[in-house]
Amino acid sequence: DPTWPAATDEMEEIVYQLQGVKGRLFNDVITPCNNEAAGPGRVTASEWLRVGFHDMATANRYFGTGGIDASLQFELNSGENTGPGHNTTLIFYSNYYSARSSMADLIAAGVYASVRSCGGPIIPLRLGRVDATFAGSTGVPQPQNSVVTFQQQFDRMGFNTTEMIQVTACGHTIGGVHSTEFPEIVPVGTGVNGQIGLDTSDAVFDNKVVTEYNDGTTANPLVVGPSISVGRNSDTKVFNADGNVTMKALASVEAFTSICQTVLQKMIEVVPTGVTLTSPITPYMVKPVGMQLTLNPGGSTLLLTGYIRVLTTNLPTSSITNLVLTWKDRTGGNNCGSSGSCSTTATLQGVGRGFDDTFGFFPISTIIYASAGISSFTVTINLSDGTSQFYDNNGNSYPLTDAIILQKPQSCLLQTTGALTASALVRNDVTLTPVNLGVSYLVPRGVTRSGNPVPILSSATIAMTKGDCVGAYTFYTANYTITGGRSYNAKLSVTAGSGTSAVTDDFNNASDLAGTCIPFSGGGTCDGGNGTTSSSSSISSTTTVTSSSSTITSSTISSTITTGTITTSTTPTPTPTTPAIKPTVGNYTFIACWTEGTTSRALTGAAFAYDGMTLESCMANCTGFDYWGTEYGRECYCGNALAATSAQAPDTAECNFACSGDASEFCGAGNRIELYSTTATRTTATSSSTAAPTATLAVKSKVGGYVFVGCWTEPGSGGRALSGGGYVGDNVTLEGCAGVCGGGGFGYFGAEFGRECYCGNSLAAGSVSAPLSDCSMTCAGDSYEYCGGSSRLELYSLTGTVANPSQPANITAPSSTAGGDDVVWQFYNCMTEVSVGRALGGQHYADGNMTLESCGAFCEGSAYFGAEYGRECYCGDGFTEGSVVAPGGVAECDLVCAGNGGEYCGAGGG
Numbered sequence: 001d002p003t004w005p006a007a008t009d010e011m012e013e014i015v016y017q018l019q020g021v022k023g024r025l026f027n028d029v030i031t032p033c034n035n036e037a038a039g040p041g042r043v044t045a046s047e048w049l050r051v052g053f054h055d056m057a058t059a060n061r062y063f064g065t066g067g068i069d070a071s072l073q074f075e076l077n078s079g080e081n082t083g084p085g086h087n088t089t090l091i092f093y094s095n096y097y098s099a100r101s102s103m104a105d106l107i108a109a110g111v112y113a114s115v116r117s118c119g120g121p122i123i124p125l126r127l128g129r130v131d132a133t134f135a136g137s138t139g140v141p142q143p144q145n146s147v148v149t150f151q152q153q154f155d156r157m158g159f160n161t162t163e164m165i166q167v168t169a170c171g172h173t174i175g176g177v178h179s180t181e182f183p184e185i186v187p188v189g190t191g192v193n194g195q196i197g198l199d200t201s202d203a204v205f206d207n208k209v210v211t212e213y214n215d216g217t218t219a220n221p222l223v224v225g226p227s228i229s230v231g232r233n234s235d236t237k238v239f240n241a242d243g244n245v246t247m248k249a250l251a252s253v254e255a256f257t258s259i260c261q262t263v264l265q266k267m268i269e270v271v272p273t274g275v276t277l278t279s280p281i282t283p284y285m286v287k288p289v290g291m292q293l294t295l296n297p298g299g300s301t302l303l304l305t306g307y308i309r310v311l312t313t314n315l316p317t318s319s320i321t322n323l324v325l326t327w328k329d330r331t332g333g334n335n336c337g338s339s340g341s342c343s344t345t346a347t348l349q350g351v352g353r354g355f356d357d358t359f360g361f362f363p364i365s366t367i368i369y370a371s372a373g374i375s376s377f378t379v380t381i382n383l384s385d386g387t388s389q390f391y392d393n394n395g396n397s398y399p400l401t402d403a404i405i406l407q408k409p410q411s412c413l414l415q416t417t418g419a420l421t422a423s424a425l426v427r428n429d430v431t432l433t434p435v436n437l438g439v440s441y442l443v444p445r446g447v448t449r450s451g452n453p454v455p456i457l458s459s460a461t462i463a464m465t466k467g468d469c470v471g472a473y474t475f476y477t478a479n480y481t482i483t484g485g486r487s488y489n490a491k492l493s494v495t496a497g498s499g500t501s502a503v504t505d506d507f508n509n510a511s512d513l514a515g516t517c518i519p520f521s522g523g524g525t526c527d528g529g530n531g532t533t534s535s536s537s538s539i540s541s542t543t544t545v546t547s548s549s550s551t552i553t554s555s556t557i558s559s560t561i562t563t564g565t566i567t568t569s570t571t572p573t574p575t576p577t578t579p580a581i582k583p584t585v586g587n588y589t590f591i592a593c594w595t596e597g598t599t600s601r602a603l604t605g606a607a608f609a610y611d612g613m614t615l616e617s618c619m620a621n622c623t624g625f626d627y628w629g630t631e632y633g634r635e636c637y638c639g640n641a642l643a644a645t646s647a648q649a650p651d652t653a654e655c656n657f658a659c660s661g662d663a664s665e666f667c668g669a670g671n672r673i674e675l676y677s678t679t680a681t682r683t684t685a686t687s688s689s690t691a692a693p694t695a696t697l698a699v700k701s702k703v704g705g706y707v708f709v710g711c712w713t714e715p716g717s718g719g720r721a722l723s724g725g726g727y728v729g730d731n732v733t734l735e736g737c738a739g740v741c742g743g744g745g746f747g748y749f750g751a752e753f754g755r756e757c758y759c760g761n762s763l764a765a766g767s768v769s770a771p772l773s774d775c776s777m778t779c780a781g782d783s784y785e786y787c788g789g790s791s792r793l794e795l796y797s798l799t800g801t802v803a804n805p806s807q808p809a810n811i812t813a814p815s816s817t818a819g820g821d822d823v824v825w826q827f828y829n830c831m832t833e834v835s836v837g838r839a840l841g842g843q844h845y846a847d848g849n850m851t852l853e854s855c856g857a858f859c860e861g862s863a864y865f866g867a868e869y870g871r872e873c874y875c876g877d878g879f880t881e882g883s884v885v886a887p888g889g890v891a892e893c894d895l896v897c898a899g900n901g902g903e904y905c906g907a908g909g910g
């Protein structure tokens, strides 16, 4: 057993405690394997497995970015993650999302559960994944890619050709291809419920996908059928990449099972740099579940409730006579009050089940004298053969503090409004301050550009007000309104003190609270603060105890059972800090506060942006580089040289942003880099052990003589937006396409679907401007450039404008103002503000009715307008230096306009 409590406890229950007593039901929608929870033709287990792959598939092992990090939630509209399955899967996982179960760990757990539910191997599950806070890069393999592209993509993820074949075969043993998403592969009207299975047993994790391919009988639509003529027979390209050597080796069932276990474990263990996974979890042999103390009416006794869960997979419940829980008093001794007993006996109440395990649940309900208290316990399992097994939490005893208690009868939650009243009891001899209520809760995001269905994990800390003293304890209360309508998902903690000495009763389910708070009855006398046993008071309380224990019935006990745990906090609570310059970080020394270059970035080796940035994490990102620097609190740049146009800033104090991940450190500012340089001496100028990446993925505003004019749709009528010529291939780059179209004298060029290039002198009617996020595929010939998307053109024109564009049906042009000319504004991008002044320095206004149209009309005559924070409008004829494309791209501009919920109006925070 791990030592309890462990950081993985919540996930352990989600993954193993599936059905029966205390069942968490994580497997409900994927059991049996062929269950179609979201409708006919949609095997839920296969959707879960595919989610694991799609979240992982954009990993870049050279940059240490991506992997299983739940960035998929921000990428649902990227064009690479088609189909409703990702969305419904993330919605289901959201029910389990908490501060102790990251969405990324849930995605990994979903791979384990779906494979196991379909009869596949047990994939070892390591935990500790961290959720991304914005979209990662693109790069999910698409069926039309060439085998070389597949090999490059899997190499970027960390898989060689053999592993690419193995993991694809292991993924494609369940599920199928859907005509709604891939009509070129599964023509509309064919298949069963719009789906053709990837093998004949598409709801069994077996190796038919391999054997049917090997013997030529396969009906896999990614191997045979219409996919061939449109070059989308991706499984043929993948499986045949080594002349079918690996596929032949997978023909044995044993080999298939054990190889799938290995490669699928590898898949869920692809995580970004900086994430350390635990060792694989296993179910505890003995685990306290939902142990809770409650002060009984009168105040002289506590009720301890909860369960001891025993793993009965190899220890049949019939062989267990009973279980004895023996506790130590508050001081670690055996003085448990006048009755003298420090133990309670429990018998089996019911069983629970996981995929591979069974559990016996032994309910605990025992009185503990408030004067004596409890500090820890041990468990003895008595067997019918007369022997017994002793469990003491690896020699530590199971800790349980009575220093602070979330007092549930005097706490209540109205789930309709989220109105919460929380009562804590703090032992009178505990002088730790402050006493705080912590609420961790989920807030739905509303409309977002990516259609992200995962709620935001929010938290609040509320100071609790001291109330009455009752015997050995004093009441503290706080009120809070949990917004967002999901108060039933909230977790509550009450904590006294801070740092390592804090005491806490944490991770309690808000859903366990009743709708009304019961007044505490029979306050008794305050014991004056020492909280330890005193002879006269313990005698007088004996009478009270006898009568109160006789009123405890099984129904009152079960209503107080929770899944919360009581632990001593080991996480220090952060205290406010002022940042300071760090003279050295690892082997790097601080150089200066540095400006960006005027024509390029100061450091062009590699770039990262994320919340949680620290100097240390940026240094780790830039391993192997001579220089690195942090900017804007959350950006990190690396390089081996500084751009000639960059320079030291006039004043070090200009680098005044705290790091988003460590408030005690500076991380530059807008257009200001907190610059560090290596102290190591290189033996040769190029001895860097890692290949230095040379560019970052970004929209190119100019290519040759052409200017980027946005992301545009194909007309949809069958014709092409640009019909003057072009070519298709795995070598397509913007430069190559511009060269071909420029050579033909065309006014426009556009790149589409990563590998298509089109030229023309006008745009066909019906081609309309689309959100930039639709054009999110990288170019087949250059992964640092964007080449449109599915039916979306990365469009460039010589004039920098589009002549006579068609209007999208749902957007009306701003009305013309005096002067008469209709103005058509083109979406450019999501841009940052600057640290001093504004990105757009012209006229501005703000109001609660703002729309893109009203801002556009207001700014008519200016070259640019921009909407920010949903309700602010800025005009300008140029960009102030330092305003750059937001690090997270258009996804960062995700606030809807105050005056039109169907439009985006930027975001806050710059």
Ligand code: HEM
Pocket (backbone or CB within 6 Å): 042, 043, 046, 047, 049, 050, 053, 083, 085, 141, 142, 143, 150, 167, 168, 170, 171, 172, 174, 175, 176, 177, 178, 179, 181, 182, 234, 238, 267
């Ligand atoms: C070259 C690599 C791959 C390509 C091009 C590819 C492509 C596809 C396509 C086009 C579909 C049909 C999706 C639909 O219509 O809903 C599909 C389904 C699926 N893929 Fe892949 N795939 C690849 C690798 C993988 C890997 C590595 C895994 C997981 C280990 C995986 C798991 C799945 C699953 C489970 C389905 C069935 C989904 C469902 O039935 O809803 N794929 N794949």
